[in-house]
Amino acid sequence: MSLITRLRLSSTYLPLAQPISDAKVLTGRQKPMTEIAMLFVEVETDDGHQGLGFSYSKRAGGPGQFAHAREIAPALIGEDASDIARLWDKLCWAGASVGRSGLSTQAIGAFDVALWDLKAKRSGLSLAKLLGAYRESVRCYNTSGGFLHTPIDQLLVNAAASRERGIGGIKLKVGQPDGTLDIQRVEAVRKHLGDAMPLMVDANQQWDRPTAQRMCRIFEQFNLVWIEEPLDAYDHEGHAALAQAFDTPIATGEMLTSAAEHGDLIRHRAADYLMPDGPRVGGITPFLKIAGQAEQAGLLLAPHFAMELHIHLAAAYPREPWVEHFEWLEPLFNERIEIRDGRMLVPTRPGLGVSLSEQARTWTREQAVVEQR
Structure with missing residues (x-):
């Protein structure tokens, strides 16, 4: 003991x-x-x-x-x-x-x-090894360079810099009152990076159902990895309808705060990519319950935020996941996560591998x- x-x-x-x-x-x-x-x-x-x-x-x-x-x-x-x-x-x-x-x-x-x-x-052992890792690295995408306060010119600079750093994908924020501005931003970044670069968008729950239908249809042309939170986080029926109607995968789940809430989302088939947030749902114990349900349902996984934790949890998921790269938390820790060839390397230090x-x-x-x- x-x-x-x-x-x-x-x-x-x-x-x-x-x-x-x-x-x-x-x-x-x-x-x-x-x-x-x-x-x-x-x-x-x-x-x-x-x-x-x-x-x-x-x-x-x-x-x-x-x-x-x-x-x-x-x-x-x-x-x-x-x-x-x-x-x-x-x-x-x-x-x-x-x-x-x-x-x-x-x-x-x-x-x-x-x-x-x-x-x-x-x-x-590292946390990933303790949980039973499937891989030594995980695909990663950057979000922090694509917020709506960022002008388009700077958006292109940020996206190119992320690619040069070795990050594997770029996520852009959308959901503005004027949808034409969203389209312009996505089109500009897609043209700048080319068709091969993985690109995602995130509407942060700001569309109603008719708007989401229209925007998802328009965004089909950009070959996106996913469209994230097009509707309110608890509109599982609406998300399920979008997931069924469009080729572009639907991603959601980050705002849910328990394993039970994620279970309801999964039962509705409301996502192609599930995006649980470990701290928000109560830690690793409930996260593993969610991951088990997601695997059984055949869903893909892309944990939200906190790469210092989620790199380990994603490494232990059977299907190839994505991890969100946010450098915001880096000043809190003495260690850094290495990125190479579009992937985040799983730390080998014992535990999470970080210290305050x-x-x-x-x-x-x-x-x-x-x-x-």
């Missing part, structure tokens, strides 16, 4: 170099994003092992995640760190009055990731320590 003796929780705010705008901003539903609230959990055991986990929220929810995590953390003290599935349930029941999805499970996610990181480190940087400590606004007495 490896008993948990100490937990350190950190509420850390990562500033973004410039305000980020997608279609939700241009349609007036949200304000530009200026920072990401990170929840870090560091777990220690009586035999000297340590694990690091994290979750996050964007625009709102950071203080709530930290508060919930601080409330439920004592439930882990004295427990065997190896009993990860049981401990996930214990944390869930510790905060059951606020539900089993959303903010509550996102707080649990940081603990769950930390326990899996610890388990892999104890085994001397001094910069992350500097950006920390609040901490809590829970330990055995």
Whole structure:
């Protein structure tokens, strides 16, 4: 047994170099994003092992995640760190009055990731190897260069730079009130990069059903890898209709916050590419349940954000997946992920293969320590 003796929780705010705008901003539903609230959990055991986990929220929810995590953390003290599935349930029941999805499970996610990181480190294996890797590298695509606040000229520069860096695909944000601007941007990038470069688009839930039908039909000509979130994240019937009607695959799932919600999406056949977000669904334990359902349904996988975690989870998925390249989180960690020939190399260091940087400590606004007495 490896008993948990100490937990350190950190509420850390990562500033973004410039305000980020997608279609939700241009349609007036949200304000530009200026920072990401990170929840870090560091777990220690009586035999000297340590694990690091994290979750996050964007625009709102950071203080709530930290508060919930601080409330439920004592439930882990004295427990065997190896009993990860049981401990996930214990944390869930510790905060059951606020539900089993959303903010509550996102707080649990940081603990769950930390326990899996610890388990892999104890085994001397990377997380991917512990889970049973199918591959040593994963196809990757870049999103951070394609936001709607980026002018077309700069969009072309960013896309070319990503390709030269060795990134395998480019994703562009669409969903503007004027759809002709979306078409112009996609057409310009496709022409600039050529037909062979994998290209995706993401509407961030901003189209209604008639608009989505029309835009998906227009985008068929651009040979896209997928069209992401053309409709509201919970409109499974609408997504299913698009997936059936068009050759271009439909991708969705990033906004769902539990395994149960993903199960409903899968039953509706609402996606060709499933895009679960590990921290959002509650960590690695529920992510693996989702991946199992997705594999059985014959779906492709493209986890959302947090490449430092999802590179490992994608490497353990049977069908060839994609991982989203976002450099935003890099200042938080001392290590970097290597990219080569369009693919992201799976780290071979034990666990997640990352450690918190001094910069992350500097950006920390609040901490809590829970330990055995």
